[in-house]
Amino acid sequence: MSDLEKFRAETRAWLEENCPSAMREPVRGFEDLYMGGRNPEVDHPDQPVWCQRMAERGWTVPHWPREYGGGGLNKEEAKVLQQEMARIGARRPLESFGISMLGPALLKFGTEAQKQEHLPPICRGEIRWCQGYSEPNAGSDLASLQTRAEDRGDHYLINGQKVWTSYADKADWIFCLVRTDNSGSKHEGISFVLFDMASEGVTTRPIKLISGSSPFCETFFDNVRAEKRNLVGEEGKGWAIAKYLLTHEREMISGFGTAPRTSLGSVAVDTFGADASGRLRNGILRHTIAQYQLDALAFGATMSRVGDEAKAGQGLGAASSIFKYYGTELNKRRNELNLAVGGEPALGWDGDVYEGGATSRDWLRSKGNSIEGGTSEVQLNIIAKRVLGLPD
Amino acid sequence: MALVLTEEQLMLKESAAGLLAEKAGVAQLRALRDADDALGFAPDVWRDIAGMGWPGIAIPEAYGGLGYGYTGLGLVLEQAGRHLSPVPLQSTVLLGATLLNELGSEAQKQALLAPLAAGELHVTLALQEGPLHAPEDTALRAEAEGAGYRLHGSKCLVLDALAAQQFVVIARTSGLPGDSAGLTAFLVPADAAGLTVERRSLVDARGVGALQLDAVQVPADAVLGDVDAAWDGLSRSLDIANIGLAAELLGIATEAFERTVGYLKERKQFGKVIGSFQGLQHRAAELFAELELSRSLVLKALQAIDADDPQLPVLASAAKAKLCEVAQRATNEGIQMHGGIGMTDEYDIGFFIKRARVVQHCFGDYNYHLDRFARLSGF
Numbered sequence: 001m002s003d004l005e006k007f008r009a010e011t012r013a014w015l016e017e018n019c020p021s022a023m024r025e026p027v028r029g030f031e032d033l034y035m036g037g038r039n040p041e042v043d044h045p046d047q048p049v050w051c052q053r054m055a056e057r058g059w060t061v062p063h064w065p066r067e068y069g070g071g072g073l074n075k076e077e078a079k080v081l082q083q084e085m086a087r088i089g090a091r092r093p094l095e096s097f098g099i100s101m102l103g104p105a106l107l108k109f110g111t112e113a114q115k116q117e118h119l120p121p122i123c124r125g126e127i128r129w130c131q132g133y134s135e136p137n138a139g140s141d142l143a144s145l146q147t148r149a150e151d152r153g154d155h156y157l158i159n160g161q162k163v164w165t166s167y168a169d170k171a172d173w174i175f176c177l178v179r180t181d182n183s184g185s186k187h188e189g190i191s192f193v194l195f196d197m198a199s200e201g202v203t204t205r206p207i208k209l210i211s212g213s214s215p216f217c218e219t220f221f222d223n224v225r226a227e228k229r230n231l232v233g234e235e236g237k238g239w240a241i242a243k244y245l246l247t248h249e250r251e252m253i254s255g256f257g258t259a260p261r262t263s264l265g266s267v268a269v270d271t272f273g274a275d276a277s278g279r280l281r282n283g284i285l286r287h288t289i290a291q292y293q294l295d296a297l298a299f300g301a302t303m304s305r306v307g308d309e310a311k312a313g314q315g316l317g318a319a320s321s322i323f324k325y326y327g328t329e330l331n332k333r334r335n336e337l338n339l340a341v342g343g344e345p346a347l348g349w350d351g352d353v354y355e356g357g358a359t360s361r362d363w364l365r366s367k368g369n370s371i372e373g374g375t376s377e378v379q380l381n382i383i384a385k386r387v388l389g390l391p392d
Numbered sequence: 393m394a395l396v397l398t399e400e401q402l403m404l405k406e407s408a409a410g411l412l413a414e415k416a417g418v419a420q421l422r423a424l425r426d427a428d429d430a431l432g433f434a435p436d437v438w439r440d441i442a443g444m445g446w447p448g449i450a451i452p453e454a455y456g457g458l459g460y461g462y463t464g465l466g467l468v469l470e471q472a473g474r475h476l477s478p479v480p481l482q483s484t485v486l487l488g489a490t491l492l493n494e495l496g497s498e499a500q501k502q503a504l505l506a507p508l509a510a511g512e513l514h515v516t517l518a519l520q521e522g523p524l525h526a527p528e529d530t531a532l533r534a535e536a537e538g539a540g541y542r543l544h545g546s547k548c549l550v551l552d553a554l555a556a557q558q559f560v561v562i563a564r565t566s567g568l569p570g571d572s573a574g575l576t577a578f579l580v581p582a583d584a585a586g587l588t589v590e591r592r593s594l595v596d597a598r599g600v601g602a603l604q605l606d607a608v609q610v611p612a613d614a615v616l617g618d619v620d621a622a623w624d625g626l627s628r629s630l631d632i633a634n635i636g637l638a639a640e641l642l643g644i645a646t647e648a649f650e651r652t653v654g655y656l657k658e659r660k661q662f663g664k665v666i667g668s669f670q671g672l673q674h675r676a677a678e679l680f681a682e683l684e685l686s687r688s689l690v691l692k693a694l695q696a697i698d699a700d701d702p703q704l705p706v707l708a709s710a711a712k713a714k715l716c717e718v719a720q721r722a723t724n725e726g727i728q729m730h731g732g733i734g735m736t737d738e739y740d741i742g743f744f745i746k747r748a749r750v751v752q753h754c755f756g757d758y759n760y761h762l763d764r765f766a767r768l769s770g771f
């Protein structure tokens with residue numbers, strides 16, 4: 001038996017024994033995702049149990065180094081773990097901005113002390129992070145941000161406002177872009193700092209979304225203290241870190257574009273019936289679904305190809321922008337089709353007959369996918385300029 | 393299987409690009425067209441290509457081929473698409489060799505594949521009868537007579553018909569048009585009595601023809617495979633062919649796109665290069681993303697041939713449908729973004745749109761394959 005096969009057998013046995021049955025139920029909505037933190041939102045008591053068991057093996061973040069709380073798995077092993085989890089339908093034990101965004105940036109740009117301090121609590125799901133990038137006047141044009149950080153010797157004093165800060169009211173810490181210098185070009189003088197959201201002077205005000213939930217906030221900083229040891233990278237050189245982190249955010253968001261296991265075409269046939277040749281009755285709907293399923297297949301193949309090419313040392317430039325653009329547009333198409341196939345029940349907003357409006361709320365939430373993490377138009381600008389070399 | 397090219401495949405791609413650019417590019421296609429060349433390709437260039445072993449690229453080594461598989465052939469076809477190479481790769485190699493290999497008896501393979509791999513034998517498929525690809529609707533009749541058969545009917549869209557020494561003619565031996573059962577593949581030599589090969593001229597200016605069969609007599613051993621039972625092998629061959637054509641379309645679309653982006657960086661209007669206008673930039677960026685998706689799907693489908701993947705039919709239709717869509721968009725945008733000059737015969741971009749439409753049409757267009765993709769996906 002090869003090492004990898006042995007690893008698979010052990011992993012399978014361990015998962016069978018340790019994954020609670022409730023954690024093998026399909027994820028229905030955001031409340032089924034476990035985000036951890038000091039005051040975790042627990043929808044099912046097995047969520048923290050599953051998270052803790054996985055964290056003990058480093059498997060909340062399988063590919064991070066062991067010394068920072070990860071699993072130290074290589075790409076093949078991580079893939080095996082993923083396959084074995086998929087086999088029993090195991091949910092991911094922990095989802096967080098710490099894992100998908102801050103972690104990769106700290107691994108690349110953080111000091112040893114910063115990694116030691118911040119990464120293990122992310123892996124254990126103890127500290128939940130939020131992202132302080134956007135401001136009222138700095139959205140797509142992020143580099144024009146104006147939240148100020150004043151040098152006070154051993155710390156910075158932070159004043160200003162962020163907006164659209166997802167989960168700011170639930171998060172324990174924030175990774176935040178601040179301006180330490182206003183004298184140069186707008187990309188200079190930006191710094192990347194970390195601080196505790198429980199610090200004095202931080203206030204958050206939730207904003208309600210069109211989907212009815214309030215996952216994001218306006219966030220205000222009034223003389224907030226951030227220790228200098230929590231400055232990541234050099235002062236004034238935070239833009240490169242900010243951009244690097246965005247590529248990871250985009251890859252995470254584009255994951256929404258991968259096709260779900262249930263084929264929309266089959267669902268439609270069950271609902272509307274097929275003609276004698278087995279074709280869905282409404283030919284117009286059938287065409288739209290077929291186009292969607294074809295593109296979802298091609299998108300999935302592209303995610304695999306780019307992953308495999310990266311392993312082989314070949315690479316596609318600006319892959320994260322292509323994924324972000326295509327994956328989120330695809331997810332919006334999928335959600336529109338969910339309405340088309342679902343009919344009246346899919347438009348339900350409240351009540352048990354409509355499962356609390358899950359379909360319509362997901363549909364509305366999907367509209368944000370092509371805005372958050374850099375809009376579709378911004379991704380197209382990046383592809384046009386960086387990849388195709390078209391001028392300003 | 394990892395969706396990535398091996399070192400060997402990358403080298404093959406390089407050498408194909410080099411040879412085709414030099415000897416079989418758009419300039420040669422234009423020259424052949426202007427000379428009204430009946431064959432549609434230059435035999436000496438074909439000999440050079442045969443010298444590289446490409447006719448045998450997907451033919452097993454046991455039959456004199458290189459045994460590189462279809463992923464290798466797909467890479468060569470992609471380059472042939474990029475350069476619009478006027479060479480009989482599609483007819484003889486993608487279709488001819490595949491049909492012999494999929495349908496032929498051991499003796500037929502032994503006899504025919506080696507000369508084909510050496511570039512000496514041209515074999516092409518004669519399938520289509522009406523305006524659209526509809527293999528089940530085959531009506532050309534083959535009637536048993538004595539120890540052999542007599543064939544009556546006509547065929548169109550026979551690729552490189554004037555170069556072929558042998559045709560694989562799909563005929564109905566039983567059942568009715570519309571049945572997939574009852575079809576038989578026959579090997580018919582070009583000089584058979586009663587066979588007329590007529591040259592036809594399509595928009596892409598490549599070699600193509602139509603066949604008229606008036607009581608063409610063939611012996612029993614002209615049957616490729618089993619009587620009445622051509623469907624499975626034909627169907628698999630068509631899946632392979634459509635994936636190969638998707639690879640060609642990928643090359644056509646990519647080249648048309650790159651030429652267009654190049655033009656956007658040169659052409660000035662309103663005091664700036666037109667590539668600085670966001671209305672064009674976003675369309676180019678969207679197309680770039682579509683091309684990346686196309687590339688992944690083509691590679692996945694090519695690998696599915698070599699891996700004997702049971703998903704081959706659905707992947708074949710997926711790849712062909714997607715590439716029809718993207719090649720159509722890339723060539724249309726190619727003309728549009730070139731403005732007036734894109735409409736001129738002198739400028740090469742028009743050759744790409746013409747070839748693309750013929751390749752799109754061959755063996756099922758977007759409508760055919762998206763419908764089939766949906767059917768095979770259960771709806």
Ligand SMILES: Cc1cc2nc3c(=O)[nH]c(=O)nc-3n(C[C@H](O)[C@H](O)[C@H](O)COP(=O)(O)OP(=O)(O)OC[C@H]3O[C@@H](n4cnc5c(N)ncnc54)[C@H](O)[C@@H]3O)c2cc1C
Nearest residue numbers: 131132133134139140164165166368371372373374375377
């Ligand atoms: C659900 C959701 C969650 C979010 N979470 C966070 C978070 O946790 N932390 C955080 O910091 N931010 C977050 N954001 C903010 C997000 O990053 C911004 O909304 C986004 O960058 C766009 O900025 P904006 O809203 O100011 O829109 P604007 O920049 O004002 O854009 C308005 C429109 O103009 C277009 N546009 C702008 N510039 C150009 C251009 N140059 N060319 C062409 N078109 C252009 C845009 O594409 C868009 O369609 C979140 C947003 C959403 C929707």
Ligand SMILES: Cc1cc2nc3c(=O)[nH]c(=O)nc-3n(C[C@H](O)[C@H](O)[C@H](O)COP(=O)(O)OP(=O)(O)OC[C@H]3O[C@@H](n4cnc5c(N)ncnc54)[C@H](O)[C@@H]3O)c2cc1C
Nearest residue numbers: 659660661662666669670671672728729730731732733735
């Ligand atoms: C069949 C035909 C017949 C014609 N007949 C005549 C005639 O009889 N008399 C005559 O005078 N002319 C004639 N024309 C010329 C025609 O008017 C021009 O071709 C047309 O105005 C476009 O100019 P162009 O070819 O220089 O393209 P360009 O202006 O170079 O355009 C190239 C591409 O860039 C795009 N583009 C240019 N500027 C912008 C911008 N600001 N924003 C976004 N995109 C931009 C264009 O839309 C186009 O896609 C004819 C053209 C054709 C094709």
